Amino acid sequence: MSDMRLIVAGAGGRMGRALTRVIAETPGAVLAGALEAPGSELLGKDAGVLAGLPANGIELSGDLWSLSAKADGILDFTVPGATIANVAIAAERGLVHVIGTTGLSASDMAVIKTVTSRAVVVQSGNMSLGVNLLAALVKRVAASLDESFDIEILEMHHKAKIDAPSGTALLLGEAAAAGRKVALDQHSARGRDGITGPRNSGAIGFASLRGGTVTGDHSVIFAGPMERIELTHRAEDRTMFAQGAVKAALWAHGKKPGFYTMTDVLGLSDF
Template sequence: MVRIAVSGSNGRMGQAIIEVIEQSDEVELGVKIDQDNNLIDYLDKFDVLIDFTCPVATLGYLAICAKAGKKMVIGTTGFNDNELNQLTALARNTPIMFAPNMSVGVNLSLKLLEMAAKVVGEESDIEIIETHHRFKVDAPSGTALKMGEVIADTLGRDLKTCAVYGREGIEQVRDKNTIGFSTIRGGDVVGEHTVSFFMQGERVEITHKASSRMTFALGALRAAIWLDKAPSNKGCIYSMKDVLEIT
């Protein structure tokens, strides 16, 4: 039986993760971590920590887990380059599973995007539109950025140089080598992503819509169970492709 710790246990994602843990026969809830308690006091209560908080909190939890040799599933988004470097450095001491989106459907969509980019990417104007609830603080979403990264890597481009975030002030025709991002925030939308490949006379769209946070929670639980059994290779950062065996 895998013992799971959940950080941010009072948040929307934390509550969803706790719910799926309580419904599972494969895991048990080891400890809930929130602002009123400290992870370091409960290291003997869990095998894997699931974390969907914020970059600063995640890095703090990872530092504790790395020192104690505890595995960690990270679904936090919004890391800047410096924070990602810190995450990579800390992960040298313990294996982690790190993904901006743990939905099975989203990760299937990433594979479909890779296929689409190979077939029509060079002939297409590529645009990514993402919509989330009004409380989401990072934009574009981590999932949208991951989608752009998959497409850019497939096409041999660097997303940092080819991404366009909004077009205000750009007074020239669209550069075909760019990947556009548009962000919408409002209401209680859990998460929607559409990638469009615009070609002459036709358009291919790949869309994923999440109607419940439970899809992310179920993916995170699946990842935690998988990670618990995975080799404890220090410095190994796994992805949902590893969990789902997507090649």
């Protein structure tokens, strides 16, 4: 199979630049286009130079339709509005759409899933191997312990992050809820403040911290009578997310239309 031609959405941002670097280092993948928001001051800039690489002749563009004419996939770590705008074009062009955007609402996810009968979508709140293995462990532990063990999810990110809880925290929350065989939206406890009363049995709690330049720390705490289990993942460089996304794109190339996650990519479905 020939090299997979990939477009990086949000190519001027930190994740976009990391994706550009990882594509350049990955056999079987080539950069076919660099997408940026219309009106961005970075339009026309060389994607390679922005990523700290030699110039590659690929200029940032705001026109996904044109870029996608000669591409096989798009790596999308942008914002919900931009991702939803990209969904229809990616599906129309038959691109593999790898979505790492966080802060997606239930309605956003519904829109994304409307195209999966005819397009390949890989979506995850976190693309790293370690986090997805952690989620598998969380599901298994949650299934093994009864409600005498309270579940709390603690996450910390850099001060510029705009959504909370993080997509990874929600991914871990969904794993815990799946282990307990409950719906997360009916058992989620967030933003405790003031006189809240005692903790509700069966709740899955979230706490979000923001500050400095933290790439991403996540802990899932199972607090039981006289003992506590803590499962933790610490991200040290966003490059690992980019590596996971490129791995997901290469895995998805040639797959049947459908909705996939990193659990599928990493073969953890039956863990």
